[in-house]
Amino acid sequence: MNRVPGGNTPPLLDVRGLRKYFPITRGFFRRVVGHVRAVDDVSFIVRQGEALGLVGESGCGKTTVSRSILRAIEPTAGQVLYHTRVGQVVDLASMPGAELKPLRREIQMIFQDPFGSLNPRMTLLDNVGEPLLVNGIRSRRERVERVAELLRLVGLRPEFMNRFPHAFSGGQRQRIGIARALATGPRLVVADEPVSALDVSVQAQVLNLLLELQSRLHLTFIFVAHDLSVVRHICDRVAVMYVGQLVELGATEAVFARPCHPYTAALMRAVPVPDPRVASSDAMLQGEVPNPAAPPSGCYFHPRCRFAEDRCRREAPLLREVRPGHFARCHFAEELSLLQGV
Amino acid sequence: MPPTLTAAEARTAAEPLLSVRDLSVVFALDEGTVRAVDGVSFDVRPGEVLGIVGESGCGKSVTMKAILQLIESPGHITRGEILYRRDAARPRIIDLALLPPRGALMRALRGAEIALIPQEPMAAFSPVHTVGQQIIEAIMLHAHRRHPDGHPITRHAARAMTIELFRDVGISMPEQRVDAYSWQLSGGVRQRAMIAMALSCRPRLLIADEPTTAIDVTTQAQILTLLRELQRKYDTAIIFITHDLGVIAQMAHYVLVMYLGSVMEEGPVDDIFHAPKHPYTKALLRSIPSLYGEARSSLPVISGALPHPFNRPPGCPFHPRCDAVMPQRCAHAVPRLQPVGIGQQAACFLYHDPAEPA
Numbered sequence: 001m002n003r004v005p006g007g008n009t010p011p012l013l014d015v016r017g018l019r020k021y022f023p024i025t026r027g028f029f030r031r032v033v034g035h036v037r038a039v040d041d042v043s044f045i046v047r048q049g050e051a052l053g054l055v056g057e058s059g060c061g062k063t064t065v066s067r068s069i070l071r072a073i074e075p076t077a078g079q080v081l082y083h084t085r086v087g088q089v090v091d092l093a094s095m096p097g098a099e100l101k102p103l104r105r106e107i108q109m110i111f112q113d114p115f116g117s118l119n120p121r122m123t124l125l126d127n128v129g130e131p132l133l134v135n136g137i138r139s140r141r142e143r144v145e146r147v148a149e150l151l152r153l154v155g156l157r158p159e160f161m162n163r164f165p166h167a168f169s170g171g172q173r174q175r176i177g178i179a180r181a182l183a184t185g186p187r188l189v190v191a192d193e194p195v196s197a198l199d200v201s202v203q204a205q206v207l208n209l210l211l212e213l214q215s216r217l218h219l220t221f222i223f224v225a226h227d228l229s230v231v232r233h234i235c236d237r238v239a240v241m242y243v244g245q246l247v248e249l250g251a252t253e254a255v256f257a258r259p260c261h262p263y264t265a266a267l268m269r270a271v272p273v274p275d276p277r278v279a280s281s282d283a284m285l286q287g288e289v290p291n292p293a294a295p296p297s298g299c300y301f302h303p304r305c306r307f308a309e310d311r312c313r314r315e316a317p318l319l320r321e322v323r324p325g326h327f328a329r330c331h332f333a334e335e336l337s338l339l340q341g342v
Numbered sequence: 343m344p345p346t347l348t349a350a351e352a353r354t355a356a357e358p359l360l361s362v363r364d365l366s367v368v369f370a371l372d373e374g375t376v377r378a379v380d381g382v383s384f385d386v387r388p389g390e391v392l393g394i395v396g397e398s399g400c401g402k403s404v405t406m407k408a409i410l411q412l413i414e415s416p417g418h419i420t421r422g423e424i425l426y427r428r429d430a431a432r433p434r435i436i437d438l439a440l441l442p443p444r445g446a447l448m449r450a451l452r453g454a455e456i457a458l459i460p461q462e463p464m465a466a467f468s469p470v471h472t473v474g475q476q477i478i479e480a481i482m483l484h485a486h487r488r489h490p491d492g493h494p495i496t497r498h499a500a501r502a503m504t505i506e507l508f509r510d511v512g513i514s515m516p517e518q519r520v521d522a523y524s525w526q527l528s529g530g531v532r533q534r535a536m537i538a539m540a541l542s543c544r545p546r547l548l549i550a551d552e553p554t555t556a557i558d559v560t561t562q563a564q565i566l567t568l569l570r571e572l573q574r575k576y577d578t579a580i581i582f583i584t585h586d587l588g589v590i591a592q593m594a595h596y597v598l599v600m601y602l603g604s605v606m607e608e609g610p611v612d613d614i615f616h617a618p619k620h621p622y623t624k625a626l627l628r629s630i631p632s633l634y635g636e637a638r639s640s641l642p643v644i645s646g647a648l649p650h651p652f653n654r655p656p657g658c659p660f661h662p663r664c665d666a667v668m669p670q671r672c673a674h675a676v677p678r679l680q681p682v683g684i685g686q687q688a689a690c691f692l693y694h695d696p697a698e699p700a
Contacts, residue, residue: 057558057559057560057561058529058558169647169648169650170398171647172647199397199398199585199648200397200585200587200626200629200630201397201625201626201629201643201644201648201663202397202647202648203629204629204630204631204641204642204643204644205643205644207631207641208640208641208643211638211640212640226558226559227559228559228633229630229631229632229633229635230631232631232632232633232635232637233631233632233635233637233638233639233641234638235637236638252637253637256633256634266560267559267560268633269563270559270560270562270563271559271588271633272562272563272566272586272588272589272591272592273588273591273592273633274587274588274590274591274615274627274630274632275591275615275616276591276592276594276611276612276615277612277615277616278591280563280566280567280592284560284563284564284567285560285563285564286564288528288530288531288561289558
């Protein structure tokens, strides 16, 4: 797809020091006894027109980050600076709800479950047209026209608009969900695992559609996923999360060719290769993701890391630039030529 | 097995543990009939991992349920045999398809000689009993698997066996974990406990139904390694059902590719991935995004969508989406499985004799 990856375009979104702590309460008086640090000081920039992948295992905070950007969750601290269409910079994290509302048109979401995210009692016209109605397009004729156009855009026939979601397959429903997200003409689309519920043969179609829509409509994507090969396929840059923190961030090609954090390398090794001649690595990650309410000392990854030394147990590493544009949270990022070592 | 035997030769050398022949399962619903499994045949040999791969609605899970006689009404087996070869008992070969699902023999086999690792261990374990209690119960119920002389196993001994099993599947602190409830365990440990339960009665055939689909990729890698190790250690035959081609490539010796209730292609794992013959297998392999492929390129796709089970296309079930379709043949007749290599078969008219009447 011939588009300029968002290398030098201006930022659209600037997330700074984002934190979300969920309280743990106990007893009759719901006394707060601790906090789950679901997102713990996450900062990154999303440039206009790029696709940023947010990857990690369940519980790493990737969904909490994406929901905080949409203010579906109130962040505990931090800023989500958004560059609006008219050139203003606003903080989505602290804006009053009423002021936020007009901006909601510009930031939309695609959900994971194509069966749960559409209202089964509403026709496609109403499902896809609802964002239009909410945003003040009252005339039915106008809505019908716009919905027809949206359905064509995602590869569905406009005649379908009077049917209900149950008449459609998983892949078609995901297309409907995409049409709904595009209804208000958004600039930023947050897609939370948009293809993980789909069958292989349909997944490829939806990925191609997302790539095509992005270049056609100049969309910016935040793509939340656990499937590395999907992220690799669709994203310009990738951010890897572990226990609420970013552990690596960089251009997709660079991160996949030379990961600078042992967790990223382990994550890549864990993906089963669809080739029986490539033996799966036995040097895989041991243990489990730690409890985010009581993370380990020092580097959160050290109990599972093959390269861990004393320093990793004592001292928490910072996210730092290892190579231009490539960040990693590891004391030994430079020294570990990770992929060669396994 | 001597190393000179090819995989295909070794396969035919051993007598199959399970032979499924022309199995058909139909669900008679008010809206219409669904042919969930339509004339499926395959063999599982001792010590072999048979992978069944396919997308949703291909019949892979229904096949598994048919073997265990767990098909719920309105579904029923309409045709075919499920021949299971026992090691000592008489008669030696029994047809599971004819057994009453709730009868004594089926209940003696299920969970004991033929065990299941389900997809969702959260749903499979009872939340009001500890995982230990549930495994101990299985061991005591099927005591003859460990003591063929009919000697019962005491609860105390069964508990010790359970702890040993937990150690075997890599659960840390097994003495404590045995008394945990399933909801107290993490996803990975819960699936390990499920594997321990499936292995508790030393099954001869293990059916793993998407055992790693609900868990994270690093945990999945651990569970797959564990299953490979246990398979080698106990030489258990496994039917491994998944939609993930990567998992199949890493686990299976022999692969069955299913689509809409029929076997499209079968063969040794290397041939399926390196010399696929059926257009569906080829298209499926092309459409998976790779960790090493070209980024941001358009993926080759299979056109169209999976048909609704009520609207099964006539002829070859894949023909409306096939890029090598021959309209005059494929839409009118169902291709049979044809040999296309050593131990490899494909159900496609491309490999039929062109002179043969369709």
